[in-house]
Amino acid sequence: MEPMRRKALVDAALRVIGDHGSLAVTMSDIARQAGVSPALAHHYFGSKEQLLIETIRSLLRQLRSDAVAALRAAKTPRERLSAVIRVSFHADQFAPETIAAWLAFYAEAQRSEETRRFLVVYARRLHSNLLADLKALLPTDAAERIAEGAAAMIDGLYIRQSLKSAPIGIEASIALTEDYLNALLATAPPSPQRGEDVRRTDGWGKAETAAPSSGPAGHLLPEGRRDNHIEPPKGQMT
Amino acid sequence: MEPMRRKALVDAALRVIGDHGSLAVTMSDIARQAGVSPALAHHYFGSKEQLLIETIRSLLRQLRSDAVAALRAAKTPRERLSAVIRVSFHADQFAPETIAAWLAFYAEAQRSEETRRFLVVYARRLHSNLLADLKALLPTDAAERIAEGAAAMIDGLYIRQSLKSAPIGIEASIALTEDYLNALLATAPPSPQRGEDVRRTDGWGKAETAAPSSGPAGHLLPEGRRDNHIEPPKGQMT
């Protein structure tokens, strides 16, 4: 029972938070959504805070597994960059309730050290995924800059969705981020290993032979637990 | 007394929200910060929600006035673009408490229709400020895209600050956004009016003779009240 109930409660929490658009939901709301009594939620999680922590953990886990799947198919660094982008705007992540939930956790991170750690992990991972592949195409300092820029743009597009005015749409968001990458890959100095077609207008040059930082998606998989004792997730909102 | 108290309470609210990193602050907190009793806050604002609305209104007003000042000095479209960017990352706006407050309002916007309207106005204004000057340098469709991208990048950089991990810094944020503009101005088709130096590597070509959409900062000043009955602000976070 325990694992099922925990999952049901975490899912319910995510749902309720997404609908309500805020972490200011009651244990009763969550429990009702899960079809159990509020007391049971406390029984399994001890406190509301703990349930919320598990909820964001689950959000990050989902994101990471999407990323792993997307990266498995990608071969070249440039393909992997596109995969990272695509995952960030994957339909599941783009659902209004999901966006609202992420936003709520972002706000919460201002107050909860633990929540902030989770989001920092997310941010670092998005950055590092981008950086690893960019380094195969560009000198380190340029790669660093572009990784920051791309991550910021992803987060910005994501958050802009939350306003629901003039929704930009999944495809357009991906295109915008790809444009950024293409334009900056074209502008910046050529690849450190092989300068072949980086400057091509379409920006989609294949540079697959460039040694990929580590094993397959090495920087993405478990790898982890450096400065925090939590699961390593993958890239989306901030 | 009334105007002074109102201002003091709004300022106090901003301060408390920023410190606390959330809208979940009590009227007592705010009133204490302002040095008055909680009852007085209710007396002047009627409800907490109303006080919060006034608070975000004040945030937007501040942003707008900064923008007006910055744009006054800018002459060419390209200069104005830089001014818009600079204002978005102006030190005041980049203070952790201010960022936390913006974030809190973003989250609130998921639940409060009125709050959302304010943020939509902000977003539209940022977009339109960028668009107006981009149109002087690029065909409309390209300008549109780049305005979306730049706005997203600004918001993304801004929100990333809120995590306080690996802070990117004001200068670097500006540079990153400028890089984006420069790179995309270089990539995209030349200006519709005069194709002179748009493609130059430094990206800082002057195209001042291109008719600026309307009067001086016409799209920024009052102009307004199309779909919402609130003051027109200027560009920062989302």
Place this chain on the structure above:
DNA sequence: TTTTGTTGATTGGTCAGTCAATCAAAAATA
């Protein structure tokens, strides 16, 4: 009979909002 799952009822605390009362300064009146 122990263990696990589950809940209703309760408690303690917090908070927005109300209200009647106090105080002071300005306005009106004598």
Place this chain on the structure above:
DNA sequence: TATTTTTGATTGACTGACCAATCAACAAAA
């Protein structure tokens, strides 16, 4: 000028609602 009245500013005390957390008890499985 002196006195009364009015008006606005301000607050302490209170209320009603909500909610996280607890706990004792009940039920079912092992």
